[in-house]
Amino acid sequence: MPRINFQQQLVALKDKLLAMAALSQQSLEFSLEAYLTNDEGLCNHVREVEAAINAAETSVDEMAHDLLAKEQPMAIDLRFILSVIKINGDLERIGDQAANIAQRAAAMANYPQISLPVDIRTMGAKVGVMIRRAVQALLEADAKLAESVLAMDEEIDEMNRAVQAELVAVMQQHPLVAEQSLNAIIISRNLERAADHATNIAEDVIFWVRGSDVRHQVSLTHPE
């Protein structure tokens, strides 16, 4: 029963992608925590998670390529596998942003911690929600949930702009904390980029789900 086997392989591919998503979400959480609590040990841990992310990314890609090569999937399955390949790339890039944040956190460990008038924690939590929703939308083939991610992206863009305006003013008034302020600006940008990748994932889910609707109609006229 090769087709049943193929469906099982698609489920396995989805599971692999979920493991990848878990790693990249965790990496973002850890890196922010490392920055917010000045925890160098956690920075090192993010580097380990990054290696695991790279391995997971390769594993998803190889399985997807194998399925394309050996099973020659049609329509909905093809679209799903192509979405998985793209989503995998976005998850890896979220991991890159996390690695950048951890690098910043490590570089800052020697500077005195100061309190800046920006709320990176809340911003990070919102980006975490975006990633979680995008992945959940994939799991449940839920285009509406995916659309809610697109709406959140604008909110994050706005927060990022506010962080930057606020911290430029801080730098001008207190040049001695320019380094820490710049750091927070760049971490805010890293978060904004992670949000962009969550948005890309949500868009891919919408592409996949809408495709599956179209294909449903087609298969009514061409039952297999």
Add this chain to the structure above:
Amino acid sequence: MPRINFQQQLVALKDKLLAMAALSQQSLEFSLEAYLTNDEGLCNHVREVEAAINAAETSVDEMAHDLLAKEQPMAIDLRFILSVIKINGDLERIGDQAANIAQRAAAMANYPQISLPVDIRTMGAKVGVMIRRAVQALLEADAKLAESVLAMDEEIDEMNRAVQAELVAVMQQHPLVAEQSLNAIIISRNLERAADHATNIAEDVIFWVRGSDVRHQVSLTHPE
């Protein structure tokens, strides 16, 4: 002769990708020129090019998806089409970096132009070379040329770090130019990211070419 037709379609796909590459290279050049010469008209032009990039990206993706769905390509052709999809995404992201730079340039138009101790022009020119080489490597299936792109990436990372260190010092000594300094830091980071995308493209070319070598050996034992 459906297979000959398929080969023609692969050539057409490559041509489409080259048009996409030209747009994204141009967009990066224009945006830097807009920043360096404080040219608002050029900023607007970058926005028009961005719309063209988005259209070109969709066109490449659709053709690639169609080929996968209808032709069910094997081995080398499959690998090529998958590389095209990934490279297309990286070219689009280079366009995003260009759009960011143009946005920065437009925001800066009202500030007095000052001379900063960093060489964004040289950095931009090098990134331009990386993109050009990565695309040329794709055209000529030249893994060695692609490898030279990877080496340049480290140089750009180093330049980006130097720009940042230099400009943090400027901000500390001259708080009134914090805005312009931050701007240059962010543009330097945009260039560094564009270089990362050129590196991704080069890696995809290596993946594709090495794949084709392996497949060559296989086809000696399994002639079609």
